[in-house]
Amino acid sequence: MHVTFRTALRSLAVAASALAIAATGAVTAHAEPSGAWTLDAPYxxxxxxxxxxxxxxxxxxxxxxxxxxxxxxVHGLFGGGRGSLGYPTGPVRAQTASDGYDNAYQTFERGTIYSSQFGGVGMPASSSITQHYNRNGGGGGAYGYPTSHEVRQAPGWWYQKFTFSTVYASRYGTHGVTGALGVEHLLQGGGGGALGYPTAPRRWDAAGYSYQTFERGNVYCVSSADGDRCSTVRGGFVDVHQRNGGGRGLLGYPMGDEYYDPWTNSWWQAFEHRLVEISPTGVSVMIWP
Known part of the structure; x- marks a missing residue:
């Protein structure tokens, strides 16, 4: 599919050049159109x-x-020249994105269309997700190219997927969830899952230590030469962790997700410096044996 897409781009460049030569002198930005042209408005x-x-x-x-x-x-899906994207403001331009593939994009009056091996995606300039994406480098940035259109999960709750990220927009703002942290979020069900939508951008406690807060929990990541290890803190463990200083406090970063012990009817979670048990009788914070 990658080869097919690159071939299409080469054909596109040749066709555009040929048509540009054929159209020379036919219509300019402020000239009267020829008989074959359809007017939407003056000029x-x-x-x-x-x-x-x-x-x-x-x-x-x-x-x-x-x-x-x-x-x-894609332009037609958005209503063509009279639609939400408007008229093109430039030609199709090739771009090698951060995923290493040869992609392409075209700018319009009110947005951009991106084309890649994942298909074509229109991104209206009025969207908070588009604005966030552009602030983070657009197609040449860390998020990569869009792999889906915006999806409305509920009134006022939107998300859009990219090669290396998912961007969520809600009453908490617009935030990207990237890398291994994003994978952990997806394992928890994504925006519609156990953690919900992000409530803030990713933050760093120290070199190699980062976290991101969500509606119903937090994801913590520790980076090393072997990659990122990310774990979720949710439910009653969030309160215990925060009361003890969070990732930089008494407990430190989580060593894994919580687990249930049927023998004690308790939930347990291991952190760097302490072991936490939540049972029907209360909360216990224990030093590692």
Whole structure:
């Protein structure tokens, strides 16, 4: 599929160059369109070129939204030139993203379309997820290219997946959940799971020690040469952990998730410096034997 996509990009570049030569002098940003052009507004028009795409002309220039590499299809999903993305403001541009693949994007008046081996995705500029994504480097940043459109999980609760991250938007703000920490969050069910949505960005206690807070718990990660080890603190353990200073306090970082012991009818969780038991009779904080 990767080879097919790269071939499509090369074909797209050749086709765009040929059409640009053929269209020279036909329409400029402020010229009257030829008979084949359809006007949306003064100085805004478009023309379909079979098997190639749609040429759009506006004060921002004349640019092709090609059939290839998903661009025209995604633009159509957003209503075309009169839709939420508007008219193109530049040509399709190739980009080697942080995932190492040859991807491409095209900018529009009110957003951007990204095309990759995952498909085509439109990102409206008005979206808080798009704004967060752009602040973190966009397609060339640490999140990688989008792999899904925005998904509404509930009124006011949205998320969007990227190559190396999931970005969540809610009443707690817009935050990315990345890397091994993001994997741990997904193992807990993601935004609709046990932890819920993130309530703050990822924070660092010290070199190699980071955590992120969620609606119903926290995820802590310790980095080493062998990779990141991430564990969840949730339920009653959150209160015990916070009352004892959190990751930098008496207990330290979790060594794993909590587990249930049927013999004692208790829940246990091991931390760097202490072992915590929550039983029907109360909470015990014990020094490691």
């Amino acid at each position: 805004y028009g478009w023309e379909v070129v079979p098997d190639e795409g749609v040429w759009y002309s506006s004060p921002r220039g004349t640019h092709l939204v090609p059939d290839a590499a998903y661009f025209r299809g």
